[in-house]
Amino acid sequence: MRGALTRLRGRLAGLLPTLRLRLVVVFALVALAAAVSASGIAYWLNRDAVLTRAQDAALKDFRKAMEDHVGQLPRQYDCAQLRDAAGRMANSTQGYEVVLLGEDRNGSACRAASAPGFFTYSDVPESLRSAVDRRREVDDANRFPYHLYWQRVVREEDPYLVGGAKLIGRQPSPSGYMLKSLAAERDDLSSLSWSLGIATALALIGAMLLAQAAATTVLRPVRRLGDAARRLGEGKLDTRLKVSGTDELAQLSRTFNATAASLEKRVAELSAREASSRRFVADMSHELRTPLTAISAVTEVLEEEQDNLDPMIAPAVGLVVSETRRLADLVENLMEVTRFDAGTARLVLDDVDVADMVTACIDARAWLDAVELDADRGITARLDPRRLDVILANLIGNALKHGGSPVRVSVRVRPGAAPSGDDALVIEVTDHGPGIPEDVLPHVFDRFYKASASRPRSEGSGLGLSIAMENAHIHGGTIRARNGETPDEGAVFTLLLPRDASELAEPEGDAAAGRRPRGRHPDRGRDGGRDADGEQHGDARWDDDAGRENEA
Known part of the structure; x- marks a missing residue:
């Protein structure tokens, strides 16, 4: 049940995405329900009053006409006299037609109608005939054996009132039936329903206008609150x-x-x-x-x-x-x-041959026998050579320590892969080790992270890969870690850098002022995992002039 309600709320939220629309719809529904309820109650009350008044007046007049005209007939009457009495009864202000039933002086049945072509005895419902002819026991609760009965019928889509009664006091007792049209009352009720419908529509329109005004009143401070929250989120x-x-x-x-x-x-x-x-x-x-x-x-x-x-x-x-x-x-x-x-780290750019750069990094650390290089000569990039050397030393050293030799380093150019849309330099370091545990992948670039808690005194500090990532970010690039797709591949670290980082380097004056470099890559999240205590620093004891100036 709760799940169904949740799904229903979700669908309603999709159909009514804004608070203003929800307020207008709620106001409209409430107003519509109230107006329809009030109009319905008013209609049924008026309908009952109109019909009751019309039928009571017609039945009262019919009873009196029976007493005045049929009751005055001689004890021995003929059919002509009965037809004359039916005509006089129909000549009433209530405008109904009459059918009289009786026996003439010869004992023959006689039926007299005021309008034979319109209303005859066969037009009287069978249930009403039975009720009129049924004799009831006379007692303290019922003083008369016969009563006046009525029924509403529809003929040719027009409403009518049919009533019938027996004249008490003479034998045999004549019976009389009347048919009165309720078309006037129907027209009055139709006019009333149209009036109530118009009133309902006006109430709905008024409710929607009121909802708009209420929504504006309510949403204005909500909008101000939203703007303030947004400014607060922006750091103001x-x-x-x-x-x-x-x-x-x-x-x-x-x-x-x-x-x-x-x-x-x-x-x-x-x-x-x-x-x-x-x-x-x-x-x-x-x-x-x-x-x-x-x-x-x-x-x-x-x-x-x-x-x-x-x-x-x-x-x-x-x-x-x-x-x-x-x-x-x-x-x-x-x-x-x-x-x-x-934010004082800055780029010192130079044009470098990437293959020569990788070779120099490997040679300086005596890794030539353990590393396979797959790079074409002539791939140049405008980067910070010292920071690129730090990245390569950490990635290759990490692969040698925790993976397995030979470590393969490939250098490629991928068109349009840089965040700016320019060509990207892709350096991939692959080892032949067991790969990266899944629980380590999300934390490999975290500072001071070590995959094994049993090695708190390992050779590494857990900062190498995080520093490599920072150096990639300052170039406008990133590093991603994953496991190889083939059995002979272990961990795979992929470095993506723009071939030209000139737009990310700051002028000398800005760096001296201590501004944060513009080279912060938007992909600031962790891309994978690896035991971060396996960094290789090599000749990482460098001097950063801007850094020393800030430390002084």
Whole structure:
């Protein structure tokens, strides 16, 4: 039952999509129901009154005419006298026709009609004849053996009243029947029904006009509330509504203003906390660079002398060296993340041969034996070489660590695939591993995400793929992850970048002012999953001039 009601509400909502239309329809239906009910009641009351008055007057006149004319006939009468009495009875102000039945002085049945060609005894309904002829017992509750009966009939689409009675007091008792036309009453009732129909239509029109006025009155503050909510959603947290009155809409406006004020205060607090947290991370990362530089120098010396150290000390030295490098990578990644969050990261564009770029990235990290390159020479693009190198290093390193060699890197140009409609550079990294677990796919580009909770101290920090995604976004591109379609394919990461990112690069003055770059790709969601602690940084310890200026 509830499901049926839900479906009905859904269909009604589809038929009546706007609140104004619903108000007009509801007002119209209510007005129509009220007008039809009132008109119907008025019609039936008037119809009953008109018909009752007409038939009572006709039957009363018929009874009196029976007494005056048939009752005055001699005890021994003939058919001519009975016809004369029927003619005198029909000559009445009520305008009915009469049929009289009796026995003449010879005992023969005699039927006399005032209009033989129009109303005869055969025209009287059988049920009415039986009722008139039936004799009833006389007692305290019934003082007369015969009564006056009537019935409404339709002849040739015209309404008539048929009445009949026996004359009491003489034997044999003559019977009389009358036929009165109700056409006048029908015409009066037709005029009344037309009047009520016109009144109903006028009431419906008035209700619709009233509904329009009411809808305008009700929807105006609702529209203002909708506009205010839209401005609030656009970030204009100082939006407020003008409140007047004490009705429900005014109370709703007050509630909206209170909610907007609370939201503005809360957002200000969260923004202050977020800015403080970002500043803290940036300051902490910046302050850690100096001691890390000194520690890194010492660890390099220790690493060079590791073979000459005591065998009991060498493993500890190796652990210190690896953890120091891991900490240095983490600090650099945190600094890069703060640049993206603060909107200070910018593009430094150059024309690059993509195949040469991929080869250089692989060669710098000694991955030539484990990576197969499928790229045509001469595919050029105007991109930021350093950021493209970071993306490639993370994707290929992640595939080598968590997939399986050989890792295949293919470079293609896809016409019109860029968000701007221009040609897109498509770089696909495919490994031969087991693929990406389905529960990991939605989180692979999340910061600090690691697919296995049992590896909290893994070599990676969980930032590599998220930084790769940010670098793709700043170019106006994106990265998507999926599982291969054939058995020999594992995870497949697809990088889509525009071949020319010039429109997304900011002028030098804008970047120094700390504005967020225009290269934010609309596809900001997570495109897939992968164990994010498998990033490969390589020579990712870069210096970003704009970033250092904001950190100073």
